[in-house]
Amino acid sequence: MGEKKRIGILTSGGDCAGLNAVIRAVVHHAMGTYGWEVVGIREATHGLMTRPPQVMEFELDKLDSLLLMGGTILGTTNKGDPFAFPMGDGTLRDRSQEIIDGYHSLGLDALIGIGGDGSLAILRRLAQQGGINLVGIPKTIDNDVGATEVSIGFDTATNIATEALDRLHFTAASHNRVMILEVMGRDAGHIALAAGIAGGADIILIPEIPYQMENVCQKIRQRQEMGKNFCLVMVSEAVRTEVGDQLTELKAAGEDRLGGIGKYLAEQIALKTGAETRVTVLGHIQRGGMPSPVDRLLGSAFGVAAVDLIAQGKYDQMVAWQNRQIVSVPIAEAINTYRSVDPEETLVKTARGLGICLGD
Incomplete structure (x- = not known):
């Protein structure tokens, strides 16, 4: 079983179908297989800015319906770059350290971030700055994350x-x-x-x-x-x-x-x-709507694989689908390659x- 860990999970950027299937898989595998704790972070990085951080606790026996649900039970946002966050007075403030401090205040050993290339780029920058053990999962209906043949939500x-x-x-x-x-x-x-x-x-x-x-x-x-x-x-x-x-x-x-x-x-x-x-x-x-069977399968496979990467101590990686199997690629590589239609x-x-x- 190894050392018990406490991991966080968040969804960032635009919502799409299949996100809750990922959350379900992460919680099932982390808690059921490894005996870890899983903390859901609400409203993406915004949840880590608040004090105390806004989180959701999970129970294994209350996860089944997540497979069918569209959107994300954790909430998400695609607004507010934490390195130049718009304030009420019209100014921009670097609030990255608040997010990093929020992560560490929760006693987390690792973070799973589900997002597109923009969200993953921000999360990686935060991770590099603040010593966050990050694993990424690609989601975008546009299917334009270059390192994976398909992303959650596209199907x-x-x-x-x-x-x-x-x-x-x-x-x-x-x-x-x-x-x-x-x-x-x-x-x-x-x-x-x-x-x-x-x-x-x-x-x-x-x-x-x-x-x-x-x-x-x-x-x-x-x-x-x-x-x-x-x-x-x-x-x-x-x-x-x-x-x-x-x-x-x-x-x-x-x-x-x-x-x-x-x-x-x-x-x-x-x-x-x-x-x-x-x-x-x-x-x-x-x-909107219920995720397709493909997005449920992909979300489940990505969630399990992300937890396994944490168990193996492989961070700064994104799970990807290539040649009909799950692989991991460096997040830097994933966000630097853009997949348009050839x-x-x-x-x-x-x-x-x-x-x-x-x-x-």
Whole structure:
């Protein structure tokens, strides 16, 4: 069994399906196999800033329902860089030492951080500065963490986007419309590409492949000439306009966020082809709901593997899925490699082989 440890776990960045499956696996394996204590840290690093730190205690007999739950029972945040934290008076303050002190005040031997590349970069910097034994687990619906073939949340988001496209298919056919589905993907088009193929899209636009509007419209005209007066268009929110402008929408808090490419495409298509168009922006629906079986399996495997790394004293590592197995890679390597869609990868070739227009 080895020395008894007390470990912490937190979720950081945007939420996604499968996070609770990771938490469940970590608690089960750490407490059930090794006899350790596990402390859940609320609201990511914000929970370590408060005094006393905001934590959650776990009980082994109350974990089963976690496997089915979306979101994260620990809460999370993607705001407030602890090294330049926005204060109420408008100033920025370095609050990193408060987080480090919070970690040590809990008497923790190690910390498991679940996050994307941005969150893991911050956690690693804190760990290096404050002597925190850190193990990382990748999660992002965008699937853009380079060192792993798949991250927690991607499969569920792809399933949801595929189902949405399935549903749009019938209303598009009934009304002879061009239906545009705008999906998430901050910098990468993995969701749009995978769900577009699975859902039978006629046109898929992703940020990695520049497009020409005339090529998009030509695809729609070709279908019209074949007697198919409807069309399904899947587009990633990060796609720019034809001239390269990135579209954003101003939110109530004064923050610009990606969005609007679906509306832009609808206007251009209607103008150039005369087709009736409608736009659906899927947004945060892709993050919600119960995790898919794949995300439950992946979350469980990642959670068990992270605990084993702590038992082996292997820190500053991130668990990853490569070649159908769990491996560990240095966090520095994981966050320095970014996984966008390769224009020559298999799914791109598959789309082209199916006659799907990618706009180029």
